[in-house]
Amino acid sequence: MAIFRARAFKALSELKSNLSFSQISMNQNRRCSSIPIQSQLEGYYYYFVDALQRVGFIGLGNMGFHMANNLVNAGFKVVVHDINRNATKKFSDKGVPTKETPLEVAESSDVIITMLPSSSHVLDVYTGANGLLHGENLLRPWLLIDSSTVDPHTSRRLSESISKCVLKEKKGIPVMLDAPVSGGVLGAEAGTLTFMVGGLEEAYLAARPLFLSMGKRAIYCGGTGNGAAAKICNNIAMAVSMLGVSEAFALGQSLGITASTLTNIFNSSSACCWSSDTYNPVPGVMDGVPSSRNYVGGFSSKLMAKDLELAAVSAEEVGLKCPFSSQAREIYAKLCEEGHEYEDFSCAFRHYYSGKDERSPP
Numbered sequence: 026m027a028i029f030r031a032r033a034f035k036a037l038s039e040l041k042s043n044l045s046f047s048q049i050s051m052n053q054n055r056r057c058s059s060i061p062i063q064s065q066l067e068g069y070y071y072y073f074v075d076a077l078q079r080v081g082f083i084g085l086g087n088m089g090f091h092m093a094n095n096l097v098n099a100g101f102k103v104v105v106h107d108i109n110r111n112a113t114k115k116f117s118d119k120g121v122p123t124k125e126t127p128l129e130v131a132e133s134s135d136v137i138i139t140m141l142p143s144s145s146h147v148l149d150v151y152t153g154a155n156g157l158l159h160g161e162n163l164l165r166p167w168l169l170i171d172s173s174t175v176d177p178h179t180s181r182r183l184s185e186s187i188s189k190c191v192l193k194e195k196k197g198i199p200v201m202l203d204a205p206v207s208g209g210v211l212g213a214e215a216g217t218l219t220f221m222v223g224g225l226e227e228a229y230l231a232a233r234p235l236f237l238s239m240g241k242r243a244i245y246c247g248g249t250g251n252g253a254a255a256k257i258c259n260n261i262a263m264a265v266s267m268l269g270v271s272e273a274f275a276l277g278q279s280l281g282i283t284a285s286t287l288t289n290i291f292n293s294s295s296a297c298c299w300s301s302d303t304y305n306p307v308p309g310v311m312d313g314v315p316s317s318r319n320y321v322g323g324f325s326s327k328l329m330a331k332d333l334e335l336a337a338v339s340a341e342e343v344g345l346k347c348p349f350s351s352q353a354r355e356i357y358a359k360l361c362e363e364g365h366e367y368e369d370f371s372c373a374f375r376h377y378y379s380g381k382d383e384r385s386p387p
Contacts, residue, residue, distance in 0.1 A: 068244075076167060078102050081134030083150055084173070087114035087322065088206070089140035091213035092172070092239045097121055099238035106130045126155035135143055136168045136235065143331060144175040151183055162190045168228060169201045170235070172220070174260070174328075176335045177203075177250035178342075180223065184249040201229045203249065205256035206240065207263075209304070209324050211313070218243045221259070223252030257339055260332040263299070264353040265324055268373055270300040274307050275378035282384050284310050306371035309383030315369030323369030330357035330366075 078101060082093040085107040097103050106129070107113050113123040124130045127150045131137060137157060141147050151157045157169065169187060171180065180203035187201045202224035212218045216268070218240030222229045229245050246255045273296070277287045278311035284307035291301040305311040308319070315323035328331040333354035340347045356377055357370065365376050374380040 027277075051324075076135050077231070079133065079135045080104075081106070081130035081137045081166070082140070083107070083130055083137065084140035084142075084146075085109065085116070086140070086142065086211045088172075088213045090115070091210070091216075092138070092140060092206075092218070094262065095213075095216045095239050096235070101235075104130055104133055127151075127157045128155045131157045131166055132166060134166050136164045136170065138170045138235070139173060141171075141173040142328065143173070144179045144335075147171060147173050147175055147179065147183070152186070153329065158186060162329045163193045163295070164190045164199045165193045167192055167195060167197070167199050168232060169199060170204050170232060171201065172204050172206055174332055174335070175203075175253055176254050176339060177223075180253045181250040184224065200225055201249070202228055202232060202306045203252040204232075204236065204243075205252055206369065207256070208240065210322055210382045212240070219244065221246050221252045221255040222248050223247060223254070224249050254339070257332065257336045260329070261336050261347070261350045261353075264333055264357070264370070265302045265349045266298050266327055267304075267306060267358060267371055268353055270296075270298065271306050271371070271374035271378050271380060274374060275380040278381050284380075300371075304371060306374035307380060307383050308375070314371070316371050316374070320365075320368040320375070322373040323371070325367050326357050326360045326370045326372060327366035329370040330354065330361050333357060337349070 080096055080101045080103050081098065082089065082103055083106045085093060085105060089107075090112060093103060093105055097119070098118075100263060104124055105113055105116050106124045117123045122133075124133070139147060139150055141150060149156065157166075158164070164187075171183070175335075180201075184201040184203075187199050193197050202222055204220045204222045206213070206218040206220055208218040216239060220236045220240055220243040222232075222236070222243055223246050226245060229243070233243055246252050270291070273291075274284045274287055278284060284305075288301055288305060288307070288310055291297055302307065304314050306316050308316045311317060315321060333350055336347065336350050337354060340350070356373060359374060360366070360376055365372055365375065368376075
């Protein structure tokens with residue numbers, strides 16, 4: 026689509042104006058020595074244009090399917106892999122090459138993007154049998170981007186492993202960015218995701234055409250693991266906000282106020298937030314959101330419970346008490362135990378607070 030190509034071109038123009046003439050290098054804290062580039066500004070620009078063309082995408086779930094599809098629409102040469110053959114068939118039917126293993130994706134790509142459900146899946150794709158790092162410390166991709174939601178420790182450990190590899194066809198060593206996203210399935214489909222990126226800043230700048238082909242914003246968060254940390258913090262706020270809004274709607278209904286009335290109040294007052302004006306949890310109030318289709322699709326309660334567990338582990342590591350996120354974790358764990366793990370996390374309104382459908386008769 027034209028919008029994705031326009032965003033990529035804009036990002037490339039920014040890259041051309043932002044990169045310096047000197048060779049990109051990192052100190053030991055950045056776990057890498059150099060990224061292969063040419064010495065002139067035009068060389069920088071056209072090197073990265075070429076080096077971003079062949080993109081491997083691994084993980085074609087609810088989010089990854091749309092992200093990979095938007096890269097195809099933006100004109101990138103994409104190859105894909107997923108253990109779900111039905112997911113890969115949707116791409117092969119459109120003429121997009123599919124690969125049997127992550128290692129095969131790596132052998133035909135300059136950049137790899139992974140979008141996977143959990144830390145264990147990420148580690149398996151990177152370090153498991155026929156994983157991305159299975160080639161005896163030799164890698165063809167110069168850049169590996171993980172957009173999964175994982176703990177910062179996992180991102181930093183993978184980055185360290187990747188920094189011990191060398192490039193097969195270029196001088197230097199590969200680089201990793203942790204770049205989880207916010208925006209949900211609707212944002213992935215519309216290409217309006219926000220990327221939170223940790224790692225080498227120069228690599229982030231080089232990768233902006235990719236990010237802006239899948240989303241509308243990319244925010245640099247600092248060193249390796251900081252993107253993962255930012256995502257955990259974002260999801261704490263999202264979970265607690267959704268429960269707070271759901272609680273208020275359920276109480277309002279019990280007191281005789283319709284959720285539609287409260288939505289109008291919230292969205293024009295101090296209670297306005299994403300959970301009320303964009304992703305409303307009450308069935309019958311807003312079209313096009315999971316609550317309008319019986320909580321099918323979207324961001325599952327299982328994934329929210331997983332992310333809140335990551336937050337709890339991270340908070341424990343730094344000795345911080347997080348009572349609201351702890352309570353939210355217990356609520357989502359209970360929803361999963363009661364069989365709602367695959368429903369969108371906004372289903373807490375119905376299944377935890379016993380909230381009513383706005384369309385139901387009084």
